[in-house]
Each structure stands twice: as C-alpha cells, then as structure tokens.
Amino acid sequence: MSVAARKLAELAAPALLVLATALLGLEVSSYLQAYFLDTLVKVAIVVALYVFIGNSGVLSFGHVSFVALGAWTAGVLTVTESQKTIVMPGLSHFLLTTNVGNAASLALGAGVGLVAALAVGLPLMRLSGLAAGIATFGVLEIVNNVLNYDQALGPGENAFQSVPSTTGIWQATIGVLICIGAAFLYQGSRFGRMLRATREDPAAAAAAGISVYRQRLVAFGLSGGLAGLAGGLYVHLQPVTSSGLYLDLTFVTLAMLVVGGSGSLLGAVVGALAVSGLDSFLSAAENGVDVFGWQLTVPSGTAEIVVGVLMALVLILRPSGLTGGRELSLPRRRAAADLQKARAPT
Amino acid sequence: MTLAFLNLTWPTFANGLALGGVYALMAVGIGLIFGVLRLVNFAYGQLIMAGAFALAFGAQWGLPNWLSIVFCFGVVLALSVLLDLLVFRPLRTHSPAVMLVATFAIAFLLQNVALLAFGPLGKSAGSLALLNAPWDIGGVEIKKIAVISVATAAGCLALLQLLLTRTSLGLHMRAAAMDFRTARLLGVRANRVIGGAVLVSGAFAAVAAVVLSVTEITVTPTFGLQDTIYVLAGVVLGGLNRPVPATLGGFAIGFASGILGGVLPSNQSQYLPSFLFAAVIVVLLVRPNGLFTRGAGAVQRV
Secondary structure, eight states, X not given: OOHHHHHHHHHHHHHHHHHHHHHHHHHSOHHHHHHHHHHHHHHHHHHHHHHHHHHHOOOOSOHXXXXXXXXXXXXXXXXXXXXXXXXXXXXXXXXXXXXXXXXXXXXXXXXXXXHXXXXXXXXXXXXXXXXXXXXXXXXXXXXHHHHHHOTTTSOXXXXXXXXXXXXOHHHHHHHHHHHHHHHHHHHHSHHHHHHHHHHHOHXXXXXXXXXXXXXXXXXXXXXXXXXXXXXXXXXXXXXXXXXXXXXXXXXXXXXXXXXXXXXXXXXXXHHHHHHHHHHHHHHHHTTXXXXXXXXXXXXXXXXXXXXXXXXXXXXXXXXXXXXXTOOOOOOOHHHHHHHHHHHSOO | OOOOBTTBOHHHHHHHHHHHHHHHHHHHHHHHHHHHHOOOOTTHHHHHHHHHHHHHHHHHTTOOHHHHHHHHHHHHHHHHHHHIIIIIHHHTTSOHHHHHHHHHHHHHHHXXXXXXXXXXXXXXXXXXXXXXXXXXXXXXXXXXHHHHHHHHHHHHHHHHHHHHHHSHHHHHHHHHHHOHHHHHHTTOOHHHHHHHHHHHHHHHHHHHHHHHHXXXXXXXXXXXXXXXXXXXXXXXXXXXXXXXXXHHHHHHHHHHHHHHHHHSOHHHXXXXXXXXXXXXXXXXXXXXXXXXXXXXXXXOOO
C-alpha cells in the first residue's frame, strides 16, 4: 500500500460517508429529506470547527458567530430588493440595493467568515487555555448581540424570510465536500503539520522554530471561512434566526466534534453524522414514528437530553471520541513486510 | 443628595452594588471548585436555576418563605453533590478543556431537563417580591433587596473567610488549591476537601438563587444562564487562580453591568453585552492571567 493510497483513504472515508448520506437523502420523502439537508449542513459546520479545534487542540466557543456572519451575508445579498423593504425595513442603503447570485453569495459568506476570523484571531490567538475559551465566548456574545439588535445589517430578532432556498441535496453535498477537501489539504500541508506539532507539545514546537501564534491564526482564518460557507448553506436552507445561531448550535456542534473524536477529520464527520442521525430520529419520534411495527412517541425535548447525556458519557468514558482521534487506517501488511526485508541480514 | 454624573443616581448605584454582590458570590462558587478541581463549572447557572424553581414550587405549594428557602438550599446542595459524584469525580484526571466541554454538556442537559419538565414559559416565584419595595435612606429611595443582597454577600464572604482561615477544612482547601498532589502527600483527604468545596459552592448558588429570584420573578429554564456567562467572564477577568481576584472580577462585572444598565438609554443598553465582552477581551489581551493578579503568573510549564 503506497503512501499516496494511504493518504487518499484519509480523504475517501469521510467523503464517501457524506456521499452515501446524500444518496440516501435523495431516495427518501421530502419530509425526511429536510433532516438529511440539516445533517449535511451540520457536517460542514463541524468540519469547520475541526480545522481549528482538532488541529490546534485549543477550544473555541466562537465559531458559530462566523456561521452567523456567513448566513447574514449570504442571506441579505440574495433576498430581492422589493422583498427586503418588507422583510428588513431598517436595512442600510448599501445592503438594500446590493444583490448577488446564489454561488456568489456563498463565496461572499465564506469570505466574510474568513476576514472576521482573521480580524478576531489577530489579537485572540495570543491567548490559550481558559482565557482563549472565554475570549472566543465573548466573540460569540458580541456577534449575537449585534446581529440580534442591529436592523441595518439584517432582520434582527426576526427569522431570515424570503431567502431563495437553493440548498438542496446537491448544493449541500458540494458544500460539505469543499469543506472536507479543504480540511484534508490543510492537515496534510506543512501548515497543518506544524499546527499539529504545537498541539502535541507547544514548547517543543516553538523550540523547533514554529510560530505557535501564526499557525493558530492560519487555522482560525481557514476554519472561519469554512464556517461562513456553512452559514451560507444554512440560510439558503431554512429561515434562520440569530437565536438559532447561538448557544444551542454551539453546544450541538461541539458535542458532535467531541463524540466523533476531535483529533481526526473522520471523527468530525462520523460524530456529526451519528449525533445528527440520533437527533433527527428522536425529533421525528416526537411526532411519532414507526419502528418495526411499533408506534414510538417520545416527549418533546427528548432529543436534546439524549444528546447531552451521550456527550457527557463519551467525555467521561472515552474522551478521545468514537474514532479515538484516528483517521481510517488501511492494513499495514506491505509496509511491515518491507520493514522485515530491510531488517533481514544481507 | 444626587450623584450628578451622567444619569447616575443613588438607586442605580445601589442596584449596581447589589448585582456586584450576587456576582461576587457566584464567582466564589465557581472559583472554589476551580481551586480544588481545576474545573470551570459551566453548569453553575443551572444549579441556580434549579434553586429558583424550588422557590417557585415553594410559592405554588403555599410554603412559608423560610421553608421555601430551606427547600431551595436542599435542592441545590443535593444537585451539587450529585454532580460531584456522577460528573466531576470521573472527570478529575482529564484535561481542563475536556472538563470545560463536559460541564458545558451538563449545563445544556440540565437546562433541557427543566424545559421538558416545566416548559419554556416557566413559573412565578413571587413570594419574596415584597422585598422590591423601597426603603427611604437619607431621602433616597433604595430597594430593600439591594441592601439585603449587599449585606448577604458581605456576610457570606466573611463566613467563607472564617472557614478558610480558622478551620482545618479551610486550611486543607487552601493547601489543595495551591498544590493538590503535595497536599495529598501531607495527609489532606481529597474527597473531603472536594466535597467541602462543592457544598460551599452549592450553598452560594442557593443564596444567589434566592436573591436573583426577588428581582427576576419569572423562573424559566434559562434562569441564571446569562448571569453565569457574565460571572465566568468576570472570574477569568479577575484571575481564576486566586480566590480574591476571582471575587473582585465577579463583583466588577456585576457592578459595571448594573450601573451601565441603569445609566444608558435603552437603545444603547441593548448592546450592553457587547460593551462588556469587548472590555473583557481587551483586558485578557493585556493581562491574560487576570486583572487583579500580581506578577507574571504561571508560565506554560514544560
């Protein structure tokens, strides 16, 4: 098994999981398809989170604010002007008169996420540990607070109505695959490797000439951009609200990353799919579902509780997550044989 | 007599002091647990929420106020001990980041349990609302609850000071906060020290629940959540490692938000969280180890 094939397996495993989910989503009724679309967008957000948290080992509570900024950007720029005067009466003149297409709005969402993350990261990436956790939390609070009240930027507290719903299975899948591809390319690049070195041992990495600050900033910017893209996908899927892009989403996406295993791309995707699948099933069960002939109905709110218990249990019993923080590893038989040959006396 | 600065009046000043007092108690509650366990308890707000629901049920059942308050203490202390046994104890050996995420999960779990059990609209805990009536102090009308909460906070902190400096449990807690492993080698019993810290922390959460439920009568599943986020920011702002700076940080953020909330016109005060968190971020950038700590603090250990 060559090195290239092994590397490719790292990319193929999460990508195939996403494709399988998408194909399954094409087959089901449009009622169930909504859950699949939601799942795919969550995968994109969790992969964005993984790029920073997984590679750097630094906790961030602030990424959902980049999702929110991406959603606001993509949403405001695609609602037609005549609709904007009705839905968002307080909008500033520039945003009111500017309109772009679907793909451009997603790209701009990603761009705004990237720029915001770089601007925030420039000062904040000097912090680590608890100070970083609280400071990124502060970013989440500030962005949520401003988007919630500033009617010049968007709909404020109201839901984002009248955004063209372009996020179908294909757009969602392509978006997720872009995120996975970017995460894969990044973690294999010298930047990704340097950042992972700082995760394992910051002092040793610094001694080897790696700027911890610079590497964290690069990853923070990239993951902010991917989060912005995911936000764009989200706003084109359903009428989001600022309160929906706040603590609950932060909790759910962090839970997904932790349950899957924050140390690997595969873990991020597996965690997002597993938790989202469970969450969707229980949410559907709140309206009653048919399980092998048994009518199952659970009280509303069960989904959140089960996910919370699951997250706590995984953290206590298996803190490295379901995948143990490893990528899919192909059998190493050939490599072992080569090694034996090399060791054999000649 | 007025404070002729911006719109600052004596009642606003008193409200700021009162909120600062409650936040200082919460900061101590979070700081004590951090001292012995190195664990930031994100679920602290949900302890307060549980206590407030206990008060609301006490009011609904027509219990006398003192019995409601005893019930509130019972619920919060029981929940604290349960959290310690089921969550904190298995997590003790994990890294601080894992523990922070875990308590974040517990916080949401408890909040959703409350949502499932009591619904989103909440219950009314109005039996202590008569404390919102003003007292006339030297021609200035100040809410009774403001005076009471400042006095309660001061009393609780004084009691804690006595506990920490005059009893052997307090000595053990201080030793454990300084260096847990060495303290254990010298015969400090880990479970007893942690149990003590959990109980004191829980008691302070109950006090905070009683005081907060006077001004915020409707108890919902998110009761105390925003307060806890502020206090966490304040605690990190002051410096988590030492109890006094942590308390000062909690007081400072409560005082600031109380005063600014009263002084600013409503079209600006809606951005109060932004102002406060921007200030917190700036302070953290200048002094990552906290505002009120002396020296460079612990450098990253190699």
